[in-house]
Amino acid sequence: xMFSTKAExxxxxxxxxxxxxxDQPVPLAEIAEHDQLPLAYLEHLVARLRKAxxxxxxxxxxxxxxxxxxxxxxxxxxxxxALEGSIAPIECISEAADGSLVCARExxxxxxxxxxxxxxxxxxxxxxxxxxxxxxDLLPTESKPGSPSKPAASSKPAAPSKPAAPSKLAAPSKPxxx
Amino acid sequence: xMFSTKAExxxxxxxxxxxxxxDQPVPLAEIAEHDQLPLAYLEHLVARLRKAxxxxxxxxxxxxxxxxxxxxxxxxxxxxxALEGSIAPIECISEAADGSLVCARExxxxxxxxxxxxxxxxxxxxxxxxxxxxxxDLLPTESKPGSPSKPAASSKPAAPSKPAAPSKLAAPSKPxxx
DNA sequence: CTGATACCCTACCTTCGAGGTAGGTTTTTG
DNA sequence: CAAAAACCTACCTCGAAGGTAGGGTATCAG
Numbered sequence: 501x502m503f504s505t506k507a508e509x510x511x512x513x514x515x516x517x518x519x520x521x522x523d524q525p526v527p528l529a530e531i532a533e534h535d536q537l538p539l540a541y542l543e544h545l546v547a548r549l550r551k552a553x554x555x556x557x558x559x560x561x562x563x564x565x566x567x568x569x570x571x572x573x574x575x576x577x578x579x580x581x582a583l584e585g586s587i588a589p590i591e592c593i594s595e596a597a598d599g600s601l602v603c604a605r606e607x608x609x610x611x612x613x614x615x616x617x618x619x620x621x622x623x624x625x626x627x628x629x630x631x632x633x634x635x636x637d638l639l640p641t642e643s644k645p646g647s648p649s650k651p652a653a654s655s656k657p658a659a660p661s662k663p664a665a666p667s668k669l670a671a672p673s674k675p676x677x678x
Numbered sequence: 679x680m681f682s683t684k685a686e687x688x689x690x691x692x693x694x695x696x697x698x699x700x701d702q703p704v705p706l707a708e709i710a711e712h713d714q715l716p717l718a719y720l721e722h723l724v725a726r727l728r729k730a731x732x733x734x735x736x737x738x739x740x741x742x743x744x745x746x747x748x749x750x751x752x753x754x755x756x757x758x759x760a761l762e763g764s765i766a767p768i769e770c771i772s773e774a775a776d777g778s779l780v781c782a783r784e785x786x787x788x789x790x791x792x793x794x795x796x797x798x799x800x801x802x803x804x805x806x807x808x809x810x811x812x813x814x815d816l817l818p819t820e821s822k823p824g825s826p827s828k829p830a831a832s833s834k835p836a837a838p839s840k841p842a843a844p845s846k847l848a849a850p851s852k853p854x855x856x
Numbered sequence: 857c858t859g860a861t862a863c864c865c866t867a868c869c870t871t872c873g874a875g876g877t878a879g880g881t882t883t884t885t886g
Numbered sequence: 887c888a889a890a891a892a893c894c895t896a897c898c899t900c901g902a903a904g905g906t907a908g909g910g911t912a913t914c915a916g
Contacts, residue, residue: 560884
């Protein structure tokens, strides 16, 4: 497993917010009950989402949370990023304050780390997929007038419904029973 | 961080093996010293690689490990898979014994998990990148006659050497004081 | 044959962060 | 005002990541 439940739960919260009418706030307790998730824990997560500017809050009675933007304008990358922090497949490939990718082992400028290429690639493919997937893509096909509901990935289809089962890696005998 | 050091160290070991002449075994102690990694720990990792059929071993004096196949025929997916087990971005999207993707929350067949699409996509993009990257791709460009050394990723350049300005996706929550 | 080398195996140990609780404070509404 | 809800800080716990330790076993050099 690679992402923590922070990302998992947080994405669920965002989906629940997106499903509802955008003009009135949704109390967190409602979502917690609907998805059977611990309320107190969700409060931590949604705090991060708020600091990241992804949701807005209304305090007091009849308060709750709302999406700060339209679901079509929120990418999963933003959500995951807000919840998990910097997206990196391994410690080595996380970024310094200046945005560059650092590797502690790379003190010696002569020596180039051969594995860096791999992890950079992996990181990039994850980030791209997360960026290409918008919050609206996870909503049940609710045809908004004038906008096709499945723009999905930009360049390539990010997730073919049939993964074709290569070698042993995926081997879903029942592929993605959606 | 998403993969453990198992994958990180294990990939390093494989790279070291690939760098050397394929006909004589490399003792693990040599690699441990070269990469400054704990020998006893590497032994655990390489045991997994052996069970997965990725390396072979010669016991006794002048023994060591060798690649079981050519570096061009070993994908990073196999390596990571051997070390980390099933590749899954979150618990939900891992496979059951029968190979199907399970989600505990999906007991109710009516209810479709809206977030499953996301994690399936992410999983697939990771797996594809790992499959497309061969062990030979991580070797310093050592031109084998008759084979181009950079087939790289399938469709798109997977890793830009300069991350440019990644909006805010970079922002480290914990600044990684390396 | 004997020692050295190196793989191989099982058991253990320690730290740390994920995942969650708890309890209080503040703001808003009816 | 009382209830509802966000907000905040502190704490707790448990399992796995990341090792260590120590022996056993095969192989080679001399």
